[in-house]
Amino acid sequence: MRLVSKYSSAFGLFILVLVMFSSCGSRKNMVYLQPDSTQMNTLYEQYVPKIQPSDILTVVVTAADPKATIPFNPVSMMANGNLTQQTDLALRPTYTVDNSGDIILPMLGKVHVAGLTRVQAIDKIRKELGDYIKDPGVNINFNNFRISVLGEVNRPGSFILPTERVTILEALGLAGDLTIRGVRENIMLVREVDGQKTIHRIDLTQQNTLNSPYYYLVQNDVIYVEPNKAQINNSKLGANTNIIISIASLLITVISVLTR
Numbered sequence: 001m002r003l004v005s006k007y008s009s010a011f012g013l014f015i016l017v018l019v020m021f022s023s024c025g026s027r028k029n030m031v032y033l034q035p036d037s038t039q040m041n042t043l044y045e046q047y048v049p050k051i052q053p054s055d056i057l058t059v060v061v062t063a064a065d066p067k068a069t070i071p072f073n074p075v076s077m078m079a080n081g082n083l084t085q086q087t088d089l090a091l092r093p094t095y096t097v098d099n100s101g102d103i104i105l106p107m108l109g110k111v112h113v114a115g116l117t118r119v120q121a122i123d124k125i126r127k128e129l130g131d132y133i134k135d136p137g138v139n140i141n142f143n144n145f146r147i148s149v150l151g152e153v154n155r156p157g158s159f160i161l162p163t164e165r166v167t168i169l170e171a172l173g174l175a176g177d178l179t180i181r182g183v184r185e186n187i188m189l190v191r192e193v194d195g196q197k198t199i200h201r202i203d204l205t206q207q208n209t210l211n212s213p214y215y216y217l218v219q220n221d222v223i224y225v226e227p228n229k230a231q232i233n234n235s236k237l238g239a240n241t242n243i244i245i246s247i248a249s250l251l252i253t254v255i256s257v258l259t260r
Contacts, residue, residue: 032169032184033207048117049145049164049218052192055097056144057113057121059105061129062137069133072106094143107132118142118164147217149175151225152182166217168202168209172225182225189214190222 051057061072073093095103101114108128113121122138129136147166148158154176168189178184187202191214200214209215 032204033209034205036207039211044165044216047213047216047218048119049142049216050115050117051097051101051113051121052219053097053099053101053114055142055219056094057097057103058092058094058139058141058143059103059125060092060139061125061133062139063133064135069136072108072129072133074106142219145219147171147220148222149225150222152179152227153177153225154179164219167215168217168223169204171217171221171223175223178225181227181230183228186226188224188226189217190224191218192220 061069063069095105097103097114100112102110102112104110105125108125111125111128113124116124118140122140125138125140126136129138141162142164145161145164145166146158147161149171150156153172156175159171159174168187172178184204185206187204189200189202191198191200202209202212202214
């Protein structure tokens with residue numbers, strides 16, 4: 001019986017060691033933006049997203065005389081005082097940027113906006129409207145500013161945002177943050193630039209990430225968080241756990257019978 005007890009204890013110790021190794025980690029690998037001598041000099045204006053083909057833009061023209069804007073806001077003619085703000089937003093005219101980087105606006109025709117920031121596009125359209133409206137106002141918003149977060153996060157998925165000013169930390173926050181098994185030192189960012197996919201690596205444990213040109217996201221960015229070694233090992237172990245336990249139990253049973 002002592003022999004059986006000895007083997008049972010050894011088996012229990014074996015399982016405990018596996019659990020300990022699969023869950024080990026360190027503060028250095030877990031804490032975001034650890035302090036160092038980095039000087040913070042990131043300016044959002046350096047990395048403002050540019051309008052790209054296939055973007056869907058809401059363009060609303062305003063003026064002191066609302067009647068003057070009717071030809072430029074054809075859908076807004078459906079609005080009335082009984083509509084809620086949400087319904088009114090849904091009725092605002094939207095325009096898809098074509099493959100040439102143009103949108104076609106009422107009265108103005110084709111306007112090239114690809115490669116411009118939202119503010120630059122507003123200025124350009126305001127100038128063209130000057131021939132028709134005195135002191136026009138223009139508001140442009142992205143209707144499909146989408147980012148995707150995949151891998152070792154709590155809520156992976158795609159998110160459409162109401163603003164183009166979003167950081168990688170905010171995106172991870174939308175996805176419920178990284179799980180304890182996510183590799184924080186090697187976040188993958190997939191970005192499309194001029195039709196070409198590019199891959200960039202970001203170390204969230206380093207404070208200089210705040211100065212990275214990829215700290216601010218652009219539309220259609222994809223963030224992937226890879227699993228750490230422990231999670232990979234757990235996956236391998238998980239597939240064989242039942243077999244290992246069954247064999248170990250069988251061995252203990254056989255030894256118990258033979259030593260009676």
